[in-house]
Amino acid sequence: MSSTADQPKPMRLMSLNALPIVVTMAIVSLLCLNQQLVAQTNDRPNIIVIMADDLGYGDVSCYGATAISTPNIDKLASEGVQFTNGYCSASTCTPTRYSFLTGTYAFRGKNTGIAPPNGPAIIQPGTTTVASLLDDAGYATAVIGKWHLGLGGEQGPDWNGELNPGPLEIGFDTCFLLPTTNDRVPQVYVKDHRVLNLDPEDPLWVGDKIPSPDHPTGITHRDSLKMDWTHGHNSTIHNGISRIGFYTGGHSARFRDEDLADKWVEQSNQFISNHKDEPFFLFFAAHDIHVPRMPHERFQGKTSLGLRGDCIMELDWCVGELMKTLDEQGIAEKTLVVFCSDNGPVLDDGYADGAIEKVGDHRAGGPFTGGKYSVYEGGTRTPLITRWLGTIKPSVSDEVVCTIDMASSFAALTGQELPDDQCRDSFNVLDCLLGKADAEGRDHLVQQDNGNTGTYALRSGRWKLHRYDRKRARNVVVEQLLENTPVDRLQLFDLENDPSETTNVIDQYPDIAKRLETKLATIIESDRSR
Template sequence: MKIKCACWLALFLLAPFGELQSAEKKQTPPPNILVILCDDLGYGDLACYGHPQIKTPHLDQLASEGMRLTDCYASAPVCSPSRAGLLTGRTPNRLGVYDWIPEGHPMHLKRDEVTMAQLLKKAGYDTAHVGKWHCNGMFNSKEQPQPGDHGFRHWFSTQNNAIPTHENPNNFVRNGKPLGEIEGFSCQIVADEGIRWLKEWRDQEKPFFLHVCFHEPHERVASPPELVKQYLGQSLYEDQAQYFANVANMDAAVGKLMKTLDDLKMADDTLVFFTSDNGPETLNRYGKGSRRSWGSPGVLRGMKLHIYEGGIRVPGIIRWPGRIAAGQENKTSVCSVDLLPTFCELANVAVPQNRALDGTSLVPLFAGKDLQRTTPLFWNYYRANSTPRVAMREGDWKIVAHWSGPEGVIPLGNNVNSISQEFIKNARLTKFELYDLKHDISEQHNLAWQEQERLKGLKKKLIQKYTAVQKEGPVWDTKAYEQTREKRLFRKPAK
């Protein structure tokens, strides 16, 4: 009897210990999450990424307090696809977001896609989007889903860029209500909205997910005169000084957000992820009135719209005090499609099981462990300025592929239409290039001939991935949009 009692006592004492450990693990509160996304910020545009003139003290500090990623990627080399990929954890061609979305275009992030905002909201988060949306053509219309339909309880957004420029924009909408002209510069307006939401409007009882999407430094660039003067003193062109000041103004807006986290005593409980939607804009692509695209890809080949590194490799900074050691530089390849599975793991909510995901959780990286990718990183842009249209990275190796469609942009028209979709859905991969990014970050040495066995294996994986993504992507009915656009183009001027 005494032995039996002793056994029960042992079980009684041991069981609660295990349960307490499990309960402690479950009761660890999920972090607040702040994702900051810039527009057309180049890999070499920040001081902490080597820019010799632009001063970015707040982002430099953020990097010193966390992890600076040397190999951080956007999900596409152009804005709308990149944003859709970030929100869903899926390469954007699966979603049918094949290009930037013009106003009135039928292409959009479909209602049945699952975003990180929806998943975090399900996990008990309060959610807000402030800044550039650009995931639909029919903005603030019931005809297409809006930020609120994709999981953001509060939204203060624009369809695309700040209009007419970053200064005194007039196209913001808050929760469905157009606001007219707002005095100030866009990044400060966006940061102020996020700060007000954090202080006054969010549910204080819940963790938060705040997605801050700056318009800077996308054209049309406008910057505070006092900042421009600081750079004009360095013998720069006026337009160069305007761009440098634009990045500096965005940096100051980040500083305001970080100070708010400190003031609210939430910095230690908040994971901050800072990045860009694609590489820097090529100079003068927009013509008259847009001459201020002086962004830098650093040592990378290509710029925005390129499948080469300059189009897709971007700044990436992660800070989470107490969970990510300060002062790190990490060379692991990371992509914006990784954010959804990362946040799901941290919030203890399941990732969508009924669709393919292209990212992997970054949580092991925070603890200094290696990532185990089940699928290589992948990019596909049919209107790339680089001749290759498709790329894949596995480890240190990157394979890029040409396609059987037109090499130029002009035959495909201004955007996604009935002609371009024929190629998007049916073009085959043809010639291939191979680069060792560990030793050739600038992609100057095509090793396809020297590494034929490696090329063969990567080529097989790339074709499999490309074919699966190509099959999944929907076809948009663009006839009405094309007819409307044609009427606008050929309309007789008023007398």
Template sequence: MLFKNTHRFLFTISILAGISSCQSNSKEENLQESPSKPNIVLIFADDMGYGDLGVYGATQWKTPNLDQLASDGVRFTQFYVPHAVCSASRAALLTGTYANRLEIFGALDHSANHGLNPEETTIAEMLKANGYITGMVGKWHLGHLAPFLPTKQGFDSFYGLPYSNDMWPLHPEVKDYYPPLPLYRNTAVIDTLDDQSMLTTNYIEEAIKFIEQSKDKPFFLYLAHSMTHVPLYVSDKFKGKSEQGLYGDVMMEVDWSVGQVREKLEELGLAENTIIIFTSDNGPWLSYGGHAGLTGGLREGKGTSWDGGIREPGIFVWPNHFPEGKVENQSAMTIDILPTLAEITGSKLPDLPIDGRSILPLLEGKELEPKPYFAYYNRNELQAVIYGKWKMVFPHAYRSIPEGTEMRNDGIPVKYHMLNLENAALFDLSVDPNETTDVSAKNPEIVAKLNQFADEARADMGDALTDSEGNNLRKHGRVEE
């Protein structure tokens, strides 16, 4: 069932009745006059491509709930993650800080003896200090050892997996390397999974329980889906429902889950005072062929700093505060979510410096000066800088699927090969979103500006590609063996 806003009807009636204009307050006034702090639901998909939603161009399957979500709020066309890989992307999201600054790289597995440093402040800790009930459901991936679990990082409750759902004995390339996949409730392992078909459904049941139990106070729900990361699993209610196959079925179930959350918020009378944010951690894992998502025509995918790896759907909804159906073309990044929520809720920003900024003006339909955003991969390689419509990609090696490779549709990946970008290249994303044409020679002033931004970032956070050390790096948390 599609979510339907009731405030549209009420607003229309108020106009027809000739209610005084003093009741038609501006969005700024509405922000100040909210009856209580808004609830916040942050939904973070896994390996979902920019082109996986109908509103972003998908045609092989239907995503009516996500399309409706976009219609009800602000949809970004240039919304980025700073790292095209699981753990690093999640660290950046939850702290508002580039993960390389925090010494979090790649995708942590069961052998990692480190995680997000408890001295860092997460969105959950920030909001908890401001009176919020905080809950997490889904994939954590910032350290599986006791000091690094979600309940040590500001969450009152946790139900989900400590890392990616492919880190289990059935991994197609490294069988029996991983131990059984543990399912946690808070700090205890309550099950080990050998079948994930009910995982999305179970996540939603837990999310709805959290909403019901927290409805009388402001709450923050972080719903981090394991799907659409391989291995793909779907419940019987969506098996075979799409035209594309298993990946489409999984997309439809994730879409359904968003509808379930919205219906529960509406049922409890919470929808009008709840912010919903939807995005993903990185682009599709293209080597998995038919078990991977769609880039929407963007270049490359997960594990690269081309836009197919780092540009994601970005949807923000808050009835009566954010405009409906707005398409925002200015670039923003997941590191901006924490400071934006801090401004909206009046929460204190972390004591340690962060890298994001509030994008509330954009969400309210105002202008905001562009800022440079950086894309990192591997161990602190500064691979690209984005500034408005411009993107400069620096020389580096990246993975790609050889042209003519026969792709599979059985959950077994094909092999990447490595390519080298020999020279820096500048792209005008407003006319060349696929990053095909280097326009450096025609725009020397832009090249100089973006190189300056990059040099400042290298001095600040380092860059393995240029052997830059960085002056403002922090340490991850570590459990000594």
């Protein structure tokens, strides 16, 4: 693990008077250079990326929500840069997380769709990541929270042994994880390479087929559930909630859903405190607002939006706790904070938790069409905020930035050079992230839904082209459960005049559509856009 002990240390001069003048001058020069390196390292900011899960553009009050108040996220926005054109690169969790860490579009990788419970590590050792870049720059690095990028070799995770490769093999010094996502089994924590608190006398088994005919499921024991399912989430029951997939054993290692956020904050605060005297990078991967939505009891019933709104309140509390720790440790002005989401919102995502019934006038996607699973703006345009007290001046920016750009931008911030064959779609938008005047963001961005499904969109300036190779779209209307909506293969929208993407203008602007279609195909078929 990186520590202050790893940093260059001042040389100690024994007896300068006894040395030839040339040697003395050389030693003094080395000493000055050494001290300069130490100063440069100490001047580099800590970096915290807080990634919410399924949080929509309209889900926080600084972006227009009125049915719920998010004072801690609002405070970040008031003290930093609030982006109106902040994006993730995909509208589901695994591909966005892959792209954020690797700086490469997920459609270029293998098995980058929503990872199954027993999925192997998707990001392989030797891949340049945000974490490895910062680790090389002398940062202590940690990921705490939801992982959902697979663990272990080609055969998948060895739940009772060493979970390798994983985060520690791609640049993180330590990790404390929810290994998949909480609607998928197993409900255990992973600390570095091991399942935490696992009793070898009660081994953990995880599979995709029912282990025995009498194994309780959400179908056979539906009456026992404290949260009913609406589709798909009806296999193994844990904590009164049925999940995707099956598992047995590992009872001493299992957690309560209600305790997840508290555990992430506890572990993160400990990491921050342990590394307050050296530069650190923390990837705080929240599970809120993802299903099953089961916040701690102290948040339940606190909003008019049901459990989904209560989870947004819990997320806002997490942000406040982390910022409080930075203040208590005296390092708020030494820390760059990035707040973002892995994709847009979804209301019914498999559980009957009241999200649709209680939504009222709340617009989770803000003014935009679509949400999670969709390449409409609501699927990938999300809250994105940067704060660095004393360095970033409060402002609102309309520049286009994306979470995929963090690799290149953080490399520039810390003086790291990107390998030519890595981070192939990550652009340096550091000046935008720091709120500098006249800074320019991206001039184009490819968006996708999940894995390699043939559904893409290309935003280029005011124009946005949708491409549906299967002529089907998902989750066009977040407030309902719509699957496989028939659509034309190509659609063109003018975001300047129609940000909600309600009117397809491809017949009015065929030349623009053709140009963007060619550009999108070229980007997809090439190995890079950087």
